[in-house]
Amino acid sequence: MLAQINIQLEGNYLNFNMGxxxxxxLMEHIDTAYADYFHYNTTNPFTSCIYKExxxxxxxxxxxxxKAYDMIIETLKQNMPEQIYIRHKDTAFNVVSYDIQETSFEELFLSNTKCNRTTLLTPTTFKSNGTNQIFPSISTLLSGVIEKINKHSDSIMLSDEKIISELLEKTYIKDYNLRTKIFNLEGIRIKGFIGTMDLSIKGDNTLSQLLNFLxxxxxxxxxxxKTSLGMGGVKI
Structure with missing residues (x-):
């Protein structure tokens, strides 16, 4: 079960740093035990970000x-507020509209939609040698997607290490328009990158299909x- 909900907001001083x-x-408005479970995970089966379009x-x-769908998306569907009140800022943002899209990993794998360009909606980073990186390593980023799928998916497991290794070796950035950007997270400034990148692969149809799926x-x-805290938001 894959889903995304996009909630259009109105209010002053909205920006991606409010992620x-x-x-x-969100954690205050879902089941308390489930919110506590998220707190102790290194990765979570959901993302959340504020973006401008x-x-x-x-x-x-x-x-x-x-489980994440039932606890988060269903909760919002059943009780979408007219305003989102952010206690820390003592500010309310009006909910203008929202839409929900649902699909599955299986549908994505079989999709005929060919995707090369990835838009990073919010600052994105990963750690290497203990340092946040300001330029993408495709191997590291795609490995992260695979790890999240394998850890949290109910229906799919990407376990063929030979094919995955070949994919990571042969995928490359064909073009990009990226810039460094600071994400402010509870007083900590995290430097990452934002913009677009076009991915390609030197491989057969099987590898191309797998890359497209990822x-x-x-x-x-x-x-x-930190994709549940507002970083690493992606649009295709």
Missing amino acids: SLFHGY KDKYFWRITTYNK ILSSQYTGLGR
């Missing part, structure tokens, strides 16, 4: 297993670190 505050709001701001939440899946898993 962790909206994460806090055509002068409009959206809060996007994605889930990529059924790119499509990254919309739901996010890319890199």
Whole structure:
């Protein structure tokens, strides 16, 4: 079960740095035990970010297993508020509209939609040698998507190490338009990258299909670190 909900918001001072505050709001409005479970995970089966598109701001939440869908998406569907009140800022943001999209890993794998360009909606980073990186390593980012799928998916496991190794070796950035960007997380400044990148692969149809699947899946898993706190939001 894959789903994403995009909530259009209105209000002053909205920006992607508020991702962790909206994460806090979400945790306050779902089952307490499930929220505590998220707190102790290194990766979670959902993402959350604030992004801007055509002068409009959206809060996007994605889930990529059924439990997360039931606890988060269903909760919002059944009780979508007229306003989102962020206690830390003592500010309310109006909910203008929202839409929900649902699919599955199986549908993505069989999809005829060919995706090369990945848009990073919010600052993205990963750690290497203990340091946050400001330029993508495709091998590391795709490995992260695979790890999240294998850990949290109810229906699919990517376990052929030979094919995965070949995929990571042969995938490359064909073009990019990236810039460094700071993400402010509860007083900590995290430097990452934002923009677009076009991926390609030197391989047969099997590898191309797998790469396409991972790119499509990254919309739901996010890319890199702290994707439930507002970083690594992806649009295809």
